[in-house]
Amino acid sequence: MPTPTDEDARDRGRLAASISSAVVHVFTEHTGRGPTRARTTIDGDLVVIILQDGLTKAERALVRAGKDDVVLRLRRAFQETMRDELVAVVERLTERTVQAFMSANHTEPDAAAEIFLLDGAAPAS
Secondary structure, rough: OOHHHHHHHHHHHHHHHHHOOOOOOHHHHHHHHOOOOOEEEEEEEEEEEEEEOOHHHHHHHHHHHOOOHHHHHHHHHHHHHHHHHHHHHHHHHHOEEEEEEEEEEEEEOOEEEEEEEEOOOOOOO
């Protein structure tokens, strides 16, 4: 029989996978293309989602042309428009209130971080 710790870890893994899927869906809805990789880490009241390979074809062309600054400004604008949806997804799935949301992007490699600080530890299930 699994110990409570094993069960908690499985529940936490399911929660992390659900958050990853939901965040990728939000990105897809807003940008037309979601990241191909997403990994969510939950540590107490902290939820961090690392998204990779999410730039659109047009954004990748701008990066190749040395226009990283344009892509980063565009991504910041997208994240501002997605903010409420991303916060709502994390609040619904964790059953906690998001106290702070931060976002960062990188073009080479193509990666983004979505960081949420909750009002308490995320539940294991």
